[in-house]
Amino acid sequence: MDFRKIDNLSVDCVLLKIENKVLKVLLRKRNLNLFAENLPVVDDWVLPGHYVLKSNNLGETANRVFEELTGEKHLNKNQFRAYGNAARINTETDLLWVRSRGATTRTITVAYYLILASNKKLLNSSGVEWFNIKDLPQLGFDHEKIITDAFNDIKSKINTEPLVFNFMPVKFTLNELQTVFEVLLDTELDNRNFRKKITSKSYIVPLEEKRKGQSKKPSRLYMFSNDVYNQIVETGYIINI
Amino acid sequence: MDFRKIDNLSVDCVLLKIENKVLKVLLRKRNLNLFAENLPVVDDWVLPGHYVLKSNNLGETANRVFEELTGEKHLNKNQFRAYGNAARINTETDLLWVRSRGATTRTITVAYYLILASNKKLLNSSGVEWFNIKDLPQLGFDHEKIITDAFNDIKSKINTEPLVFNFMPVKFTLNELQTVFEVLLDTELDNRNFRKKITSKSYIVPLEEKRKGQSKKPSRLYMFSNDVYNQIVETGYIINI
DNA sequence: TCAAAAGTGTTGGGCCTACACCCATGG
């Protein structure tokens, strides 16, 4: 195992979750005081990421970012684009920051998005915060574009890949699932029609269990079965909202 | 302009075209004789690519590969994935090859696909050859996987993005377009239904012109209008074969 | 005149949309 980092290669992660009908991105505070006067020279937000170690794969690097934040392994992660323009790092603050890290100013970053279920909590949330994707703070580098690209990729895949279920806890209600679609697509859906479509899919399995307490009337729980989905997908079946 | 290359970063290009109802990939002969006996140590095929120069963007590097082969600029190109596993270069031949080039054995490659119209000819085709994507020769590195990934990406986008038209000359007949869909999706389509769908799209514009000579009966030519498409796309319109 | 590809319409069924009220429970 070689723990030295490749000084021009990093992985950035767009962690996403839906909470209270809002799509949120996790950002890390970037802060650097160069002068005694305590004037922050760099004071904005960036995506969580890591330089890639000599012995690590790209995906392993994304896993590591995720583990440090959540304490958990194994996750759906999607690589969606690499960013490596020569002038990608060009503002004074970005250059300052990169140099302070002993990295090169021509850094390639490979971007992943990782979707968290709404009930997941972060293990370590110091220096890190969830932001509404429609109301982002000042971001460093080209990270605003990276977030936009991630969101667009997700939207483009939502009808053909079972991505949505990553936003869900293992057991979920149909109304919760509908909300996820509505938030991601930014529309309203007809509840009766939605239920018909969803319950017609063999890979969305109704459980005996009902959830009590959340609302007045108990609601039936469903789960997504990857096993069943993988059988079906061969014949071109998709979710079509 | 800094012409030194970044020794751990390359761009590989999957050039694709459809010819005689066959989807073809362009490969470059890889050949290296290390010993006087003239035994070829490396003798297989790889994707055309380049190391990235310090002053070049990733996309510019893809453009350069394309220009050297076709003599033309400006092209639709799609970045679809980066490959950077630590053990990505691991066979004896691949290691030998990379070292002979003075590059590092931990190289990240960013992959693009570029689609050529069926009537386009290569400017410089020495050391390079078109192969049926279903019948590839011995390939170096992980280039077989890269080609598979490219193909899957195209298939996944074919119904939602106007990718197919890149396989077409500017002016084309409906039957030619149908063939492209059939080759890419590996199915047969009903000619009457296909024509109805296609001619219902305002961005596929019939021309006055007819093509003579190719077949007995002259056939009407159509063109794809990006202008019109861009207007329409906002309202969620797509090609739906 | 015939071979070869271009081009053309209709019908039945399935699927999708639109739409309003009752149910089960907690407070």
Place this chain on the structure above:
DNA sequence: CCATGGGTGTAGGCCCAACACTTTTGA
């Protein structure tokens, strides 16, 4: 007993798939 979110059925229309023959020309 009432407030709250959970849950249900139908009818009309649109779209899609299935299907076979005529047209135009070159040879």
